[in-house]
Amino acid sequence: MSSPKGSQAQKTRLPSFTRKVPLEVPSPTEKDWSKDDEEDYVFKDPDEELDSLPQPYRMINKLVNLLFDRSWEVIEERDALRKSELSRIRPTVYPPVVESKLNKMPNCMAISQDYVFIGGARGFSIHSLFNAKQIYVWEKLKVDVTSICATDLGSEILIAPVDEIGIVRLFYLYKDGLCLIKAINEVEDTSKQSTCLKMEISQGGDFAAFFLQGAGDIWLDVYKLPKESWLKEVEHPQLSINPKKKVRQLQLNTLDAMTSDNLEMGRSLGH
Numbered sequence: 001m002s003s004p005k006g007s008q009a010q011k012t013r014l015p016s017f018t019r020k021v022p023l024e025v026p027s028p029t030e031k032d033w034s035k036d037d038e039e040d041y042v043f044k045d046p047d048e049e050l051d052s053l054p055q056p057y058r059m060i061n062k063l064v065n066l067l068f069d070r071s072w073e074v075i076e077e078r079d080a081l082r083k084s085e086l087s088r089i090r091p092t093v094y095p096p097v098v099e100s101k102l103n104k105m106p107n108c109m110a111i112s113q114d115y116v117f118i119g120g121a122r123g124f125s126i127h128s129l130f131n132a133k134q135i136y137v138w139e140k141l142k143v144d145v146t147s148i149c150a151t152d153l154g155s156e157i158l159i160a161p162v163d164e165i166g167i168v169r170l171f172y173l174y175k176d177g178l179c180l181i182k183a184i185n186e187v188e189d190t191s192k193q194s195t196c197l198k199m200e201i202s203q204g205g206d207f208a209a210f211f212l213q214g215a216g217d218i219w220l221d222v223y224k225l226p227k228e229s230w231l232k233e234v235e236h237p238q239l240s241i242n243p244k245k246k247v248r249q250l251q252l253n254t255l256d257a258m259t260s261d262n263l264e265m266g267r268s269l270g271h
Contacts, residue, residue, distance in 0.1 A: 100132035112150035112157050119145030136178045153205040166195030174234045
């Protein structure tokens with residue numbers, strides 16, 4: 001007979017762990033080893049691994065890295081902008097041929113041929129465009145010149161400055177001589193003084209037109225300019241008044257106003 005203890009031991013069995021797939025013993029040579037395991041496995045040097053920083057150093061490290069990344073982005077943007085600017089075709093810069101300092105504040109300027117005419121206090125001056133050297137100065141006014149016009153007549157230049165009172169004068173520049181032709185609207189009685197509002201000289205200098213205002217009226221004066229007479233007069237200084245003066249005056253009767261029905265009609269319209 002079997003004892004109850006023995007029968008109980010037979011009924012109680014220990015769990016057994018078995019594999020459904022039979023175990024495979026790898027071959028002793030490396031040629032038969034699976035290559036997948038080699039690709040998935042990475043050898044790591046424990047000395048190269050970084051330890052996780054504690055707080056607050058970990059947060060500081062993140063902020064420093066963020067600041068570095070943003071700074072690098074700004075550097076790259078600026079470098080790209082600099083390269084794009086260098087690749088552009090820049091316009092040619094032309095420096096001034098000559099510079100000249102003026103003693104007085106100019107009010108106006110005009111250019112004709114090789115000269116620049118500068119209007120300012122008490123008159124105007126003429127300078128060379130090549131070296132900015134002052135050639136002539138005419139300063140006989142008590143007021144300033146507010147506007148100036150210069151017209152090319154070929155070998156001569158007609159200059160028309162207007163002062164702040166509104167008086168317009170005509171000058172004639174020929175070679176080395178500056179001649180005063182006439183003050184168009186200057187009168188001895190200041191109460192009858194007219195003001196030049198606008199003036200134009202035709203191309204070639206054959207005609208000159210002036211808008212004048214005075215005593216509540218506005219009218220137009222047109223002049224036929226006798227260029228041939230002026231040229232003869234400057235070529236023969238003995239015929240001119242005060243030929244020894246550097247700035248002399250031409251004959252006043254050589255400048256005649258145009259008279260026609262159309263001009264009279266325009267003058268009556270101004271009334």
